Amino acid sequence: EIRIGAPLPLTGALAPEGRKQKRGYDLWAETVNKAGGVPVAGKKLPVRILYSDYQSATPKAVQACEFLITQEKAHFLFAPFGSGAAKAGSAVSERYKIPMIAPTASSVEVYDQGFKYLFGTFTPNSTLTEPLTKLISAKAPDVKKVAILSRNDLLPLSLAAEMRKSSAANGMSIIYDDKFAIGTLDFASALTQMRSLAPDWVFVGGYINDLIQVRTQMRDLGLKPKVLTMIAGPAYEEYIQALKDAAENVTSASWWHPSVRYEGEDLFGSTAKYVETFKAMYAGETPDYAEASASAAGAILQIALGKSGSLDGTAVRDVLAALNVKTFWGPVHFGPTGQIDSLTPPVFQIQNGKTVVLVPDEIKQGELKLGTT
Numbered sequence: 001e002i003r004i005g006a007p008l009p010l011t012g013a014l015a016p017e018g019r020k021q022k023r024g025y026d027l028w029a030e031t032v033n034k035a036g037g038v039p040v041a042g043k044k045l046p047v048r049i050l051y052s053d054y055q056s057a058t059p060k061a062v063q064a065c066e067f068l069i070t071q072e073k074a075h076f077l078f079a080p081f082g083s084g085a086a087k088a089g090s091a092v093s094e095r096y097k098i099p100m101i102a103p104t105a106s107s108v109e110v111y112d113q114g115f116k117y118l119f120g121t122f123t124p125n126s127t128l129t130e131p132l133t134k135l136i137s138a139k140a141p142d143v144k145k146v147a148i149l150s151r152n153d154l155l156p157l158s159l160a161a162e163m164r165k166s167s168a169a170n171g172m173s174i175i176y177d178d179k180f181a182i183g184t185l186d187f188a189s190a191l192t193q194m195r196s197l198a199p200d201w202v203f204v205g206g207y208i209n210d211l212i213q214v215r216t217q218m219r220d221l222g223l224k225p226k227v228l229t230m231i232a233g234p235a236y237e238e239y240i241q242a243l244k245d246a247a248e249n250v251t252s253a254s255w256w257h258p259s260v261r262y263e264g265e266d267l268f269g270s271t272a273k274y275v276e277t278f279k280a281m282y283a284g285e286t287p288d289y290a291e292a293s294a295s296a297a298g299a300i301l302q303i304a305l306g307k308s309g310s311l312d313g314t315a316v317r318d319v320l321a322a323l324n325v326k327t328f329w330g331p332v333h334f335g336p337t338g339q340i341d342s343l344t345p346p347v348f349q350i351q352n353g354k355t356v357v358l359v360p361d362e363i364k365q366g367e368l369k370l371g372t373t
Contacts, residue, residue: 047298121332137170192221234355258286259346
């Protein structure tokens, strides 16, 4: 069998995100095994995913990577959730020469370590902030004052750094810029200070539980910017369900959207077929980018296994490094650092309880709306 280690935050603050990754992995593995397994050198081998709950604590994620390789004998690893834990865990896979595919790590700081066994399915954070700021600048040129609030974690801090660059490039000024500790529940002080500065655009970086709390408290305090952007969370149905009309007009960006239409040589064959398969397995639910990226990690690994004809880590690593294929996730090619460089992430806004794609034009579904409640 092909043994794949998957350290996930299945409990703790990041459990919603961990469960999403697990659903994506499970869908891929079940689809593969129903087809008889992954063809490797003329034989079909079943897939077994070995889960380890690291309880949303990065040091435990590193321990989980070590355990999965040394004790569970994993041939390959899927990275822990997010940029911070993926960066920490990748040092373990590199040491053992075990290829690691990261489905939820976008920060360039993850990939600038000079590692050879790490590959990521998310483009850099600048590919989210640049189209966002260009869109706002074009559609709402009077939006000039930007406030940034970030979770003190690798992805949100990296997003904030890119947002500063993108804002400056589009003639906007940062009037507020602060971070909050992991685990923060009360944002009143930061939001009250922000309100006094009357920002046109509020940009919040964090994870779904953070963002639901921030949005709720913004409304309670009467902070109503013309534009509100939150990453990452608004792409999740759970965000919309939790906030209901408070989610209206929130903008965001993600690395994939179910409305994209790619044909691929992976086992799903196309975006439409992937969405259909996901809905069949999960009671009609539509996949979001986190779930789809987890499935894509499996599909990409499967392609590499087929091309290498081996379970040898170095052989599979070499194929991944040279990969240039089309998949349901989009075109897949990894740059010199191992980070994908072949995708165009969509920008979207929640309108009438649904995510509506605003950019790129090929999959555009609506126009930007201004104002928050």
